[in-house]
Amino acid sequence: MQDETILEINDLNICFEMREGTVNAVNGVTFSVKPGEVLGIVGESGSGKSLSARSIMNLLPRNATVTNGSVKFRKNDGEVVDILAEKRESRKMRELRGGHIGMIFQEPMTALSPVHSIGKQIMTTLNLHTDLSKKAQVERAADLLAMVQMPKPMEMLKKYPHQLSGGMRQRAMIAMALSCNPSLLLADEPTTALDVTTEAQILDLIMSLQDELNMAVIFITHNFGVVAEIADRVSVMYLGNAVETASVDDIFYHPKHPYTRALLQSIPRLDGQKRRRLQTIEGMVPDPFNLPTGCVFHTRCAEKMAGKCTSQIPELTHFENDQMARCHLHQA
């Protein structure tokens, strides 16, 4: 593991054995995160982005199997944990979850327990990872709610999730994830279920907290606009592959992979030429039971090279400034 990274995922492969066949949901995903860095993961539904995030927590669905690769996490004290080598239920794993790695989810409506108050849920995390007294826990929980800008934090502690709006629930969720000062925050589409105004507020909040606490964030989304706003680096996923990873500037101004380029061209722009049809990506996402041979994107790629792209899986090509892409165009 490199010295300056907090998280390294290397050649991760995850598959599901199902009655209809095997689904290779994640195929050789490689990326790393530095302390205090925001990594955006963009991709459409089923591209394996959520699954990659869950592998960091070692909380994959029970019918999923990791066939190859490693996930390594560096704790504050310098100890490196090989996460996938740990058992799902091991003490070390449980210490990481909530203690060193926080996670926030897409559905604030259902991701909080309906039968426990907000305060009780935050204090559950504090109870597990700190040895604060009961009274100190209550104070800490109230401080956390104040930190995520919830009004009247002391009263909010007693509220139940169904009494709060979607935005407030997501704030409570964030307070819960940050309660033990994690060095890495996983955010799995935290604003997808919210309306745009609330989304902007929550993004601002995450940004300012990230700045304040100097934690690393992995932000999963399917919205390029959100990525442009908050990410330092971006990983673009397609069908279980991280096809391109680069700094946010390189992704937007020097995209190397045809899929990244196609995605960027299909975003409507305010300053674009008028009366032009929006570009789209040809075809459909292939059936996951029956992935294309060679490069998985070749069925929809505008720059496909006959012969090479349809038969050989492209290797990861490294460019300057830590940019990497999986495409035959850039291979000698």
Next chain:
Amino acid sequence: MAGYIAHRLLWSIPTLIVITIATFVIIQLPPGDYVTAYIAELVETGEVIDAETAAHIRHEFGLDRPMYEQFLTWIGGILLHGDFGLSLDWKLPVSELIWDRIGLTLMISVLSLLMTWAIAIPIGVYSATRQYSFFDHLFTVLGFLGRGIPDFLLALVLMWMGFLYFNFHVGGLFSPEFENAPWSIAKFVDLLSHLWVPVLVLSTGGAAGLLRIMRANMLEELGKPYVETAYAQGLSERQVVWRYPVRVALNPFISTVGWALPALISGDVITAVVLNLPTTGPLLLRSLQNQDMYLAGGFILILSVFTIIGTLLSDILLVLTDPRIRHS
């Protein structure tokens, strides 16, 4: 909360009035009355009663008066003097007959209810968390068997096996020598040795059904996102399962716990008859067969009061356990 309870209690008064009237009418609906049933019984043994004597008995019991008059006398006695009337069949006060049996009935019912829950909840949780495992399949098979076999048949089989292999005295709750003896340690031990058959029989059927419900509820809850959140907080599997989904999955149990209250009294009548238990179930059955209207009426009145109290209790419990109901 207090207002809610008062409101509910107030509403139960008209409900009770309607139930008592309906009960009284229904008991009288079949053609004939207690005297007809009594005469028929006597004819079987060879005695014949002429019409004059029959009319005399009817007058004695007040059965010749109009129905509303009989009803008012009956309900007046209950409200003003706590007097439930006389059982025509047993020639004993109704309250004495019922209270005599209610202690043992409650004991058997409460024991089997607790047993039902003690079996159903852990197995249901296990089956859901280890879905499609060997033991899940095993419990599924056992569950359907337990649900499918009628209780009285199971009672018969257990009695037969107990008699054949263990030389138990089966049926009833006491051996003959203790039947009328005063309470002693020996009598209590004797009671325990008889008690397991009815408790086992009564709890298996219920537990089998309940564990399927528990399993289904749990499977639904385990798939919800808040379970994943709980794991992401660092809780262990056991903590996650018992603190969160089990609590939510128990709600349907809590909302039906009120029904258990009347069931405690009426119990499983057929099983009680088969096992010859001195509980209230067989008494109720017999009073209905003989048109022993005051005894039957008294029973049904108590059952309805229990139903109303039970429903109220489970509503209150549900409000206490589920914050979503509390605030809406």
